[in-house]
Amino acid sequence: MAKLVWFRHDLRTLDNPMLSYASHSGQPIYGCYLITTKQWQRQNHSPLRNQYVLNRLCALRQELHDCHIPLIVKSCDDYDHSIDELKALCLKLNIDEVLIGAEYGLWERQRDEKIRTELASQSIQLSSFTSQLLIAPGELVTGKGLPYRVFTPFSKAWKAQLALHDHPPLSAPNQAPININIDEGLDNEELARLADGESRWPVAQQQVLNHLSHFIKNKVSDYQQSRDFPNEPATSRLSAALAHGVFSSAQALYLLKQSYPNQYLDPKSGPGCWLNELIWREFYIQLLAQFDAISQGLTFKSETRAIKWDNNPQALSAWQQGKTGIPIVDAGMRQLNEIGWMHNRVRMICASFLSKNLWLDWREGEKYFMSKLIDGHLASNNGGWQWSASTGTDAAPYFRVFNPVSQSQKFDPKGDYIRRWVSELASLSPAQIHEPSDEVRQKLNYPLAIVNLKQSRKQAIERFAAQTKSD
Ligand SMILES: Cc1cc2nc3c(=O)[nH]c(=O)nc-3n(C[C@H](O)[C@H](O)[C@H](O)COP(=O)(O)OP(=O)(O)OC[C@H]3O[C@@H](n4cnc5c(N)ncnc54)[C@H](O)[C@@H]3O)c2cc1C
CATH class of the missing domain: 3.40.50.620 (HUPs)
Structure with a gap:
């Protein structure tokens, strides 16, 4: 046996x-x-x-x-x-x-x-x-015995439970050599052929663990201040490895705790802030496990199911291609299209723009992200989209509509991120690049904005309020 x-x-x-x-x-x-x-x-x-x-x-x-x-x-x-x-x-x-x-x-x-x-x-x-998780879904429940729907109490309960999971990660198994001659399935060459090219992201377990240690040792202290700046190499870029379980959240937590025993639970510190992101991941996975609506493509808040989103294939296509005429959105979408990864702040900006300014169904955005992301994971992708569209549990309030121009000015002040991904705009100064004039756009062959940001923001808030009915 x-x-x-x-x-x-x-x-x-x-x-x-x-x-x-x-x-x-x-x-x-x-x-x-x-x-x-x-x-x-x-x-x-x-x-x-x-x-x-x-x-x-x-x-x-x-x-x-x-x-x-x-x-x-x-x-x-x-x-x-x-x-x-x-x-x-x-x-x-x-x-x-x-x-x-x-x-x-x-x-x-x-x-x-x-x-x-x-x-x-x-x-x-x-x-x-x-x-996949440190703490299994169902292990943490509210005082009423129900699954958590709100992040902050979930994260408190999660941290309070940590003592039970306070052990070094499991070591690799060591089976005595067995004499097995199995002629089953694909050999290495067939597998490599199926992969059709090497991954641009490290795939060897030790390489990934080295990357994790390097990030924790050298970068995580600044994470809290730098993580929102998309042109900074300030986040771990370990999402694909985590999504596929190349390392576990327990391994990350163990290293974090060893390196920063007095800080790792404080969300105001770099290590504690990074831990919070790992907990968001756990939060979204436990929601996926406990609410079938997420797998079924339904909005989490039932009162938002009545929303009638616009049908506008041209706008959707411009968004997908990074040709909306909103530089930060186009930069993010082109980053996604090119490398299969997008910075978290920009994911939020692009998602808010699609669902609020363009009033397009967030499921179109969720689907498109999934079709491009290297770290695509139903729980986190759905969680991020429903948060941005204000249809999820513990989501952004519906009247919070990111202004992509001021987000861009704040988090990419010199415009370097935009310059890197939207080559047409590379010659522009920090003052021009976030919202170029019509003349400049024409000269550089960059599209006019496909939507008026101010008007569409106002309309989105009105439509959301009018179309959402409580059960
Ligand atoms: C619209 C939208 C869609 C998203 N889709 C995905 C997805 O398909 N897969 C995915 O892994 N993340 C997704 N995220 C979350 C987040 O953007 C990425 O996890 C993060 O950008 C990955 O970069 P990093 O590894 O450098 O993260 P770091 O900042 O280093 O964070 C460490 C790890 O924590 C987890 N994490 C960080 N932020 C979040 C978050 N907001 N929600 C859940 N987990 C988080 C990731 O596993 C990440 O690798 C999405 C966010 C939004 C707004």
């Missing part, structure tokens, strides 16, 4: 509870990953994200090989096919237990329940662990 660790959003050997559990069983351990290309398409995953995962699998296979654990990678279209594939693999490898890290989207939860039933019919157990 043997154990099978089915990797999903926990592509690491360190601090991996499934591997740790399996290695204590004393039985042979196999790893597997099921590539579900059609499912990825259905869920709008970006080509860069897919490429990152496939490259990461090549690296993970080597890292597991160093622990004498083979990683079997198979292609199987979608979730329905993955059920049959997994069952067949278990029977072939004589597996008595499959170990998974819980996934929280509705479709993933439903898939796992079907698999549990299928495996049980063969007397194979499916055991689920918390690998």
Whole structure:
């Protein structure tokens, strides 16, 4: 008999509870990953994200090989096919237990329940662990026993619970070499071919951990002051690694606490402010786990479901291409289109612009972000979009409409971020670049603004107030 660790959003050997559990069983351990290309398409995953995962699998296979654990990678279209594939693999490898890290989207939860039933019919157990989060959904509840819907009390409860999770990260498993000759799934060359090019983001576990340590040692102290300036290399840029579980929030927390024992819980300090962002991630994932509306594309606040968004394909396309005539928005969208990542402050500005100034359905923005982001994750992407559109729980109030020009002046004062991504405007001075005159735009072949910011802000507030009805 043997154990099978089915990797999903926990592509690491360190601090991996499934591997740790399996290695204590004393039985042979196999790893597997099921590539579900059609499912990825259905869920709008970006080509860069897919490429990152496939490259990461090549690296993970080597890292597991160093622990004498083979990683079997198979292609199987979608979730329905993955059920049959997994069952067949278990029977072939004589597996008595499959170990998974819980996934929280509705479709993933439903898939796992079907698999549990299928495996049980063969007397194979499916055991689920918390690998994406430090604190599992449901562990933290309000005084009324309900899931938290508001961030601040959630983060307080989360921090209060930390003592229970205060242990060093789990080490890598060490299985004695086993003599296994498996002729299953894709080999390294086939995997690399499928990835179609190397990821521009580091994929090796040690490289990512070095990056994390470097950030915590050298950058996190300034995080609170610098994180909102998109042209500063002030944030960690670890979101893709976290989204795919190349390291865990427990590993990050452990390093943070070791380095800044007196500061890491204080949100006014750099380390504490960064921890808060990790907690936002945990907050959004626990919402995804507990409110099906998020997976179903519904707004979180039911009273906002009556909103009639405009249908304006030209405006949507201008936004997608970074040709709205609002420099900071165009810079952000072009950054996204080019490297699959956008700075958080600019994500908020672009999302507010789409949903408030253009009055377009935030789901169009959510979908487009997902189709481009390397760190695309349903929980955080949906959370960010519903926050910006004021339809989410604990969202920006509906009358808060970012003014992209003043945001740009404040957070990109010299215009360097705009200059970097909107090459037409590269010659402009800091005084001109945030809102060039019509003559300058014409000369530089840069579009006129597609919407009047002042008028559209006023209209958005009026429409939001008029169209939202309480239950
Ligand atoms: C409209 C919109 C869409 C977004 N979509 C995603 C997404 O698909 N995937 C994603 O990982 N993040 C998303 N975010 C959150 C945030 O923008 C990114 O996590 C962040 O920009 C990543 O950069 P970083 O790794 O340098 O972050 P850092 O500032 O170094 O933060 C550390 C980590 O904390 C987490 N984090 C930071 N800010 C947030 C936040 N506001 N919400 C949730 N987690 C956060 C991320 O895992 C991040 O890597 C979105 C935000 C908005 C406003």
